[in-house]
Amino acid sequence: MARSVAAHRRAVQELLSGLAHKEGTEELPLMGALGRLLAADVLAPLSLPPFANSQMDGFAVRSADLPPHPGSDAGAELTVVDPVPAGAAPARLLPGTAAPIMTGAMMPEGADAVVPIEQAVPDAFPAPGTAATVRLPTTEPGTFVRDAGSDISAGTVALRAGTALGPGPLGLLAALGITSVEVRKPVHVLLVTTGDEVVEPGTTLPEGKIYDSNGTLLEAAMRQAGLRVTRTGISGDDPAQLLQLLRSRSETIDLIVSTGGVSKGAYEVVRQAMDGQPIEFVSVAMQPGGPQGIGTFDGLPFLGFPGNPVSCLVSFEMFLRTALADVVGSPAPRPSLRARLAEPLTSPAGKHQVRRGTLLPGGTVRLEGGPGSHLIHALANSNALVQVPEAVTELDAGAEVEVWML
Template sequence: MTSHTPHGHATHTERARSVAGHAAAVAELLQPLRAADRIETLPLSRALGRGLVHDVAAPLSLPPFANSQMDGYAVRSGDIPGGSADLRVMPPVPAGSSPQALQPGTAAPIMTGAMIPAGADAVVPIEMAVPDHFMEPGRGRAVELPATTPGRFVRAAGSDIAEGERALAAGTCLGPAQLGLLAALGLPEVAVYRAPTVLLVTTGDEVVEPGRPLPPGRIYDSNGTLLEAAMKQAGLTVRRAGISTDAPAELRALLRTECRGVDLIVTTGGVSKGAYEVVRQAMADQPVDFLHVAMQPGGPQGIGTFDGVPFLGFPGNPVSCLVSFEMFLRPALSALLGAPAPRLPVRARLDLDGQGRPLTSPVHKHQVRRGSLQPDGTVQLVGGESSHLMHALAGSNVLVHVPAGVTELAAGDEVEVWML
């Protein structure tokens, strides 16, 4: 975090902070979320989307015993030395049973997933047998089976994971597959980080709650719904405090009333250099820096603490505040807590058909554009550079990244995109 200047304002001579530098500052601010007293043990049914605290070693092998990959006959491969052989049929081996050892010259009907009998080393699928259906065991009954090789259609014990191996690494975001693995290992619960609680405040005299009359010169608040949905999707617990006016004293009073028990305060609007920047004014006596990040959109940012509670101030334009969340808050939580899962970065080629000109970007800024990733691996830009285009944002499925130093991209150029 930058050094604090009087009244919490960054100096006018300060250069714009890099995206990486601000991301690191946000991660440092939120470091207390990793404290030991924030760890909780939950049953698997309640751990979806949480971050794993510790490495998990497999307490047993998967599968725990050699089992059949097919419905068929468990055999000793050495009993079928040539093209085929007639083997006496033994009692069947259903899944979940503990079979008797297989005697030489015999074949045991076996179901998928059932334990391989001692002495057997292969399975012949039922469709390769003559007859190609299971028979009732009885004196003298035999089945003709083709030659096979040791290990054929047998799932070896530990072929998925061996006892003692690391099953999941600390910091893993627990999705359905990860929770399924823990269940398969017989683990009923898991240690995870507690989901942070965020106080979300929209600011501005010009902003009106959706559903109310819209006077001239006013706009409906989209930021509150936009960020609340993004935060909840990321696994955060969100507390909405409504819309604050542009009176600094009222905002301070609102924050002090609502911030009890929250882990982070996030505001939207009032962080730039205009005449009525209520968040800047309300934080005048707090250790908060207001600075510019070399990013477009989302350059103006606030970071610090309010009455000891971590604070982030996002810009007021809708696209800017969502980009701020995606670039700074979401990645910090992913790195610190393992949840939410990081956005998946993929490479795509620009499709600029219909635009008629290349994509341009300021040389010293990291530009984030909205785009639509197509099935053929190309990405089409949606909307322009402006940060108020909600309709364009709603039609996007990726964020398109143009790093600082890149000033122009043509059709067919490769770019990094983050899946939304």
């Protein structure tokens, strides 16, 4: 009986559970840490903003100089003093004066509010160095002022250990003046493509052969997910050759992933090579990606993905990526949303079907190609995986489906 998608996902999570305690860190420059996990809490070395600054282009004022006047117009006429551009250290603001100030500029000592230029009369800055006055309305203390430390205070936790370092966290570190960060060492995958029929891109293509796309496809997916990848050469359908490739590794490996050789054909090299290893070859109720291998090879976690290109990528997304997200905390799960089919589809009974699609403006998803596991052109033109549960065999155009954004 075929194993459900949920059951196989749990099995992969259990297989990789030891990676939750993976040790080792390294110091990297910020851009080198993109996609990695923070190894330790980071405390803010300074406050953000480091000084009170203006939220608007306008006039820095003492709010006490602009009191309400019952029975008459509120506000007052103030003398305009030297402007405060961003990046300048301004002079103290004296009573009865207003300083033209730009967005982000440091508030002068004595000033406690900003009046937007649009509320001034006249509503334009005078030329620097010219004597001028401006009439401004009553304003409350703190108006349009960003207080020092209003974002984060010095000494507080800026980022927690385990944070995935995307653009936002890296931008925060840069704003704090930090140039490098301690990150966890990534999961290290040994990736091997199998099959007599595949040859390396860039070589002559003999009759009956195809170029290996799986290695590039999976390595790209893994690297994008923050994994470290070492690829072996292509292994033919000789079990001894495959064993030699796997055992000749000189680096510390956390996980082995193979593609091809896991079905029930006559030349299933992975099945043959793994004889005697605690590895199970199962059929998962999923299309594409039904044949799967799972277990340990010489004590290392091992996953055997099918050989068709779409099958191996779907296997990565459905099982390995989701398991790593749960066990290690990275990569983040794919964004999931609901969309409506632009066209009808059919799905085999008892199988969870994963179709390729393009999410369109307006919330509809167009299917790309058919369900075939070899349709790499359709995959390349997709931005989403359409999830069709195993209990569903037909869906009409307009039906709502779950899609994972790629």
